[in-house]
Amino acid sequence: MTDTHTDPECTSDAGVIDVSHHGTTLRMTDVAGNAMTFDLTGWNPLSWSHEIEEPMDAVVTGRVSEMHYDLRNAVAIERLDGDLCLAGDERPVSEGHLAVGFDDDATYHLPAGEYFCLCDCDLFTRIRFDGEATVRNRSHGRFSITFPHPTPLTIAGKSPVEIPQARLTVEPSVSAVARGISHLSASLRTTGTSRVHRNYRGYPPRIELGSETTIPDSIRASRPETGIELVVPKALGAVYTAAPVAYFLGARLVPTNGRTPRLVTHDPDATYEIRTDRSFADGILSILRRTFFLELLVDWIEPDAPTVEAHTSLRSAGIDLDGCRDRPLAERVGTYLEFPSDPVDDVLPDWPYRMTIESTPSSVSAIPHLLEDLAAIDSPETASGPGAASHARAGTERSATERLRGAMELHGSLGSVDRSADFEARLESYENRLQSIERDCETTSVVVATGPAIDPALAEELAAAYTDRDETVSTIVETLVEPTCESVRRTLSTGVDYLHYVGSCSDGLACRDGRVHPGTVDELDASIVQLDGTDARTLVDAFVSAGAVAVVSRDGPGDPDPIVGTLVLYGQSVATAVRCRRLVTSDPSVTVTGDGSHRFVATWKPTPIQTVTPRDDGSLSITTVPFSVDPVGAHWRPDYDTGIHLMPSSYAYSIDPPQFDEHFLHNTQVLLTDDGVYLPDEQHRLLYPIA
Structure with missing residues (x-):
């Protein structure tokens, strides 16, 4: 018994x-x-x-x-x-x-x-x-x-899953918003170096707009007193842009007109000007990047512990981090900011995730969700440059390695901003993400649905691509060929993690006996929806409003393919999967609406993709790009490369002809080449043309 x-x-x-x-x-x-x-x-x-x-x-x-x-x-x-x-x-x-x-x-x-x-x-x-x-x-x-x-x-x-446990309300003014954001660090469980890790950073409290500012006593009591202030321009865009640094450093935001932006510490008393020669956003990102990665390196300093390559490079250049661990946060921050740009800026990796948001009061509700993943934030007023437009170029003038490295930064937009981005977020998508996380399921449900006049063989072909190939994401795959409206409604309401629909999307998903519009489905429970068909883009906002986290849409010519779904099931974020598809197909018609950073594995886990470049001596150069969302962590391949690399960094190693069989028969990482995406169980095909 x-x-x-x-x-x-x-x-x-x-x-x-x-x-x-x-x-x-x-x-x-x-x-x-x-x-x-x-x-x-x-x-x-x-x-x-x-x-x-x-x-x-x-x-x-x-x-x-x-x-x-x-x-x-x-x-x-x-x-x-x-x-x-x-x-x-x-x-x-x-x-x-x-x-x-x-x-x-x-x-x-x-x-x-x-x-x-x-x-x-x-x-x-x-x-x-x-x-x-x-x-x-x-x-x-x-x-x-x-x-x-x-x-x-x-x-x-x-749990790697964090759920916000508190909520505060702010008035729609710059000062009130700054005050609210200054309290989001209440979720930090320490001011020590360990807070670089997700299990020491709780989900920041939710923020909502109201007629008065209300910060619960529990949040006030939990906010760390670090003695750090950020003096920023008195504008919503500047306050939003500074939010990640304020959160990570437990700093108080001080919006002020007519004063140079700066970071101030009170114990010891010191002032550090925020460089704005390129833009305010660049100056803030420089502080975030420097303080986060140096805190991470300090946290990993232990006797006999393996050393990260970045730490070795800094130490050889005279940057001493060994005495920082036991100092107060404000003192550590001052030390980091006093280090010279050369070599620090060259050694530390680029930031992996950035959001450009509209400078309106309503955008404040997205800030806690962006800080949960430590996204860098900018606005049209605080940023410079063309956004991610250059990343969208997928021409053949660059090698697969160069294009993949150029796709490392995940860039989204929120609201009416004149910036190209990998995805257009919606405020609802972040609340939908929380609902999706809370759905208890140990396997990922995938449904492939094909509407009338679509070849039934396509559904089986897509379903086969989405069936388990490794343990990254365990899937249960179902096909719906020319389904009824009732079966589509049931699928959308009972829970599906990834729905790939192929068919007409005019006024709803075409079914055998009518059409199903997402706005008419009670309690829609579909995390990621991919729409392939006429007028697909007309439904994306309706799906997000009804409960979807992210919607992938394509209403251009060409046959549907499983590249996006396959990469998502291998752990990539939705937007990264679409970017990688664009690199190998040169097809810009696929777009992402909603939370493009959403993925089926923890955001701190590396989900590397490799590229291969032949060398004149017959060897191959293998470049590994980790594609993390959260910046924390490190990755390495001890069988080929002795270095340990900070997570957002790509790295390369060489393999000689005798190693080809071993590498491609046992490689567990997705491979991207000029002619396509190769999953681990497909890479043996490469042995013949290479060997």
């Missing part, structure tokens, strides 16, 4: 993670369906927990003889009360911790001690225990921790 219940000894933050115990299985599941499952032998719940320094959503402790877990990433094991040595060996392990990968066959015997395990996959997971233990892993099998006798074990989980 087995029992199913919510664990009574679990502490959980606002229901973000549910912890259930079914027989010998403990399962943690967040509101988006991300889950971690542990098999526990001899589980006996306890009323206390080991201390976990990081903020976690759920913590559960029990006495256990053995724990099993299907390892899909890696586990790092540290000893907290001394050097980590294996039983019978007095020498500390290299780098001070054990790293166990999912494909390792390994057994380690740990002597009595205090141990901490870090494992990040679908959830941020931390494990604590005190005592002796045997750690085992079987390649592509199971990871286990076995104790010689029942031992207290704490398992803590943190």
